[in-house]
Structures are given as structure tokens and as C-alpha cells.
Amino acid sequence: MLGPRLQGERGVALIPPTLEHVKRNWEWMTFPETTRFWGVRTMDLRPEHAEERFKKNAQAPDQVNWTIALDSEQVGMTGLFDINWITRDAESGIFIGRHDLYGRGIASEAIRLRTRFAWDELGLRRVHNWIAVRNRGSRRANEKAGYRQMGRYPRSWFRSGQWHDEWLGEIFAPGQEPPGWV
Amino acid sequence: MLGGILRGKRTVLRVPTEADLDGFARWAADMRVRGALTHAYWEEPATRVTWKERLAKQSEDKGSVMWAVEADGSLAGLCRVDFSTGPDAIPDGGIGITHFTIDPDRWRKGFGWDAALTLHRWIFDIVHARSAHTSLAAHNEAALRIARRLGYEEYARGHAVHYGDGRYVDDLQLRMELETWDERWGASEREYPDPLGAELEA
Numbered sequence: 001m002l003g004p005r006l007q008g009e010r011g012v013a014l015i016p017p018t019l020e021h022v023k024r025n026w027e028w029m030t031f032p033e034t035t036r037f038w039g040v041r042t043m044d045l046r047p048e049h050a051e052e053r054f055k056k057n058a059q060a061p062d063q064v065n066w067t068i069a070l071d072s073e074q075v076g077m078t079g080l081f082d083i084n085w086i087t088r089d090a091e092s093g094i095f096i097g098r099h100d101l102y103g104r105g106i107a108s109e110a111i112r113l114r115t116r117f118a119w120d121e122l123g124l125r126r127v128h129n130w131i132a133v134r135n136r137g138s139r140r141a142n143e144k145a146g147y148r149q150m151g152r153y154p155r156s157w158f159r160s161g162q163w164h165d166e167w168l169g170e171i172f173a174p175g176q177e178p179p180g181w182v
Numbered sequence: 183m184l185g186g187i188l189r190g191k192r193t194v195l196r197v198p199t200e201a202d203l204d205g206f207a208r209w210a211a212d213m214r215v216r217g218a219l220t221h222a223y224w225e226e227p228a229t230r231v232t233w234k235e236r237l238a239k240q241s242e243d244k245g246s247v248m249w250a251v252e253a254d255g256s257l258a259g260l261c262r263v264d265f266s267t268g269p270d271a272i273p274d275g276g277i278g279i280t281h282f283t284i285d286p287d288r289w290r291k292g293f294g295w296d297a298a299l300t301l302h303r304w305i306f307d308i309v310h311a312r313s314a315h316t317s318l319a320a321h322n323e324a325a326l327r328i329a330r331r332l333g334y335e336e337y338a339r340g341h342a343v344h345y346g347d348g349r350y351v352d353d354l355q356l357r358m359e360l361e362t363w364d365e366r367w368g369a370s371e372r373e374y375p376d377p378l379g380a381e382l383e384a
Contacts, residue, residue: 031186160373
């Protein structure tokens with residue numbers, strides 16, 4: 001599914017992605033500045049692959065995809081994936097392609113909008129994710145929205161002379177928190 | 183697959199595009215390149231339609247990655263690697279250098295060395311592969327110099343394997359270990375030179 005337009009604060013909005021947005025995001029994923037905590041910068045960049053992927057994601061009933069816009073300009077993407085409609089659980093993800101805009105709270109606002117949509121419109125109960133522990137900006141943006149650490153996966157991957165642990169986070173809809181969850 | 187941006191000191195490895203195909207086609211038809219007698223060039227001379235199909239096929243192939251090499255703002259070469267056990271298992275296996283070409287009109291300017299060092303930074307510092315391997319014709323001295331300087335060691339020699347220019351030449355099979363990379367280049371060739379500190383974990 002493609003998510004609807006959600007207007008946030010400070011010019012940040014989540015908007016339905018277009019094929020051109022997908023291609024732009026993929027281009028951003030080939031840069032060192034955006035991939036320190038991402039993949040190894042290898043992509044299938046055929047236009048027809050982008051079209052296939054865009055169509056598949058748009059049709060998939062178990063995910064909601066958005067483009068993140070700042071003042072109407074594309075800056076990244078976010079979404080809810082692997083939605084289990086029985087347990088009402090999903091995994092979340094976010095990517096800011098404009099590295100020159102890091103640290104401005106764009107991810108925090110996008111996560112806030114996404115999380116509110118998960119509770120108020122989709123009726124989800126829980127959302128979880130994985131973030132590199134040293135990706136403090138992303139981790140804090142999630143924590144600001146209410147995500148809490150449920151564990152750490154040690155030595156998940158190695159890059160540029162360092163092992164990286166993963167932070168495993170989860171968040172519950174208001175009133176759905178299990179006993180003892182802080 | 184196609185590879186993203188890897189910045190060297192004098193070259194940049196970047197995503198190959200259709201605009202690069204004329205260069206690739208020219209090198210495939212150049213006897214100086216073909217004289218290297220191993221997989222120095224990517225594919226045989228062909229029509230433009232075929233080259234476009236090859237690029238699309240390369241983009242789709244999950245078992246290999248190809249980059250265009252750029253120097254001084256223009257196309258200067260190409261390189262390609264493959265994985266023996268699939269992309270999901272890259273760190274557990276070796277990565278093979280299957281093609282490495284520098285525009286013959288721009289040989290002996292140091293672009294080959296710089297692009298090779300940058301490519302190996304991807305192999306060892308980003309992917310953290312355990313080893314890299316390649317094969318070179320015994321008379322390809324420029325390529326052998328680069329390989330030995332990087333840290334490759336010969337582990338096999340096929341006798342009279344390649345034929346060209348009226349004679350047979352040997353084939354050298356070379357391998358380089360992650361430990362060698364760390365020892366020779368680990369201190370100076372980090373993709374992200376500044377390690378991330380423990381304070382970020384708070």
C-alpha cells in the first residue's frame with residue numbers, strides 16, 4: 001500500500017511515493033554518506049526493476065510506504081512492513097537520503113506521524129525495528145516517539161574496522177502495553 | 183547488481199550507465215585491452231542493443247557487481263566482481279575480481295592502481311570479505327604489479343593457458359587475505375576513517 005498524505009510540523013510531511021521517488025531513493029543509497037549504517041551500496045538499478053518494485057510495494061497488503069517530504073521536496077522514505085493483521089504487529093523502517101539535512105529533526109517528525117497512523121488508522125498494537133546502536137540520530141528519533149529497547153544483537157555486522165551491534169526496539173499503542181513494559 | 187559511489191584519491195567508482203556503453207564497446211574491440219588475454223575486458227564486441235541488454239542483465243545479476251571507473255570527470259575504466267556463494271553470504275566467502283579495464287589511452291597514469299585500491303577497500307573494509315581472488319596472464323606486468331602491491335599471492339600457475347598474439351602464455355591464479363589487507367592497508371584505507379565512539383551508544 002501507499003500511505004496517504006500526513007502533514008506534520010516544521011514543513012515535514014509523509015506523502016504517497018511515486019516511481020520517481022523510488023528511483024531517487026535508490027540513487028541516494030549509492031552514496032557513502034547515507035550508507036554507513038546501510039547496505040554495501042550494490043543495487044539493481046534497471047528502470048523496469050524500479051517499476052516492478054514500486055508496483056509490488058503499492059499492491060502489497062502487508063506494508064505501508066511513504067515518501068518523506070520537507071517543504072514539499074522529497075528527502076527520504078519510511079514505512080511499516082511485514083504487517084501481521086492478526087497480532088496487529090509490524091516492523092518499521094526509515095531512510096533519509098538528503099544527508100545534508102541530518103540532525104534537523106526530520107526523522108523524529110516522520111516517525112511521530114508514522115506511529116500515530118499505525119495506532120489511529122491501522123489499529124496496530126505494536127511496532128518493532130532494528131537500528132545500529134551507534135546510529136544515535138535514528139535511535140533517538142525512535143526513542144522520542146516512544147520506542148524502547150527490547151534487546152541488543154551483538155556484532156551484527158563489521159564495517160571499516162568496527163563491529164556494530166544492533167538495537168532492537170519496540171513500541172506499543174496507548175493502552176496496549178503488556179504488564180511491566182516501561 | 184551495479185555498484186554505488188566509492189571515492190578514491192584519483193578515481194571514483196560509480197554506477198555504470200548507458201552513456202558508458204560506447205566506452206565499454208570501444209575497449210572490447212581494442213587489441214591492446216584484449217592482449218591482456220584474461221578477463222580484462224567485459225564481453226565481446228557487439229551491437230549497441232546487445233550492450234544495453236548486457237548492462238540490464240548485469241544490473242539484475244545478484245551474484246556480481248560492476249562499477250564504472252571515472253577519472254578527471256570522464257569514464258576511464260570498469261571493474262566487476264562476483265561472489266562464490268551469493269550476496270547474502272559475502273562476508274563468509276571470497277570475492278573474485280572478474281574484470282578490470284582501464285581505458286588504454288589512459289594507461290600509465292596511476293588510475294589502475296587507484297581504482298584497484300578503492301575496489302579492495304570496498305571488498306575488505308565495507309563488505310569485510312575473508313579473501314579476494316583473481317587470475318592474470320603471466321605477461322600482464324602492469325596488472326601483476328598492482329596485484330602484488332595490494333597483497334595478492336600466487337597460489338597456482340596454469341601453463342600455456344591463454345593464446346594470443348601468436349603464442350601461449352601462462353595463467354597466474356592469485357589470492358589475497360583479509361589479514362593482509364588489514365596489515366598493509368587497514369591503517370590508511372578506511373572507508374570511514376573516524377571510528378564511531380562508545381559515546382554514541384548512550
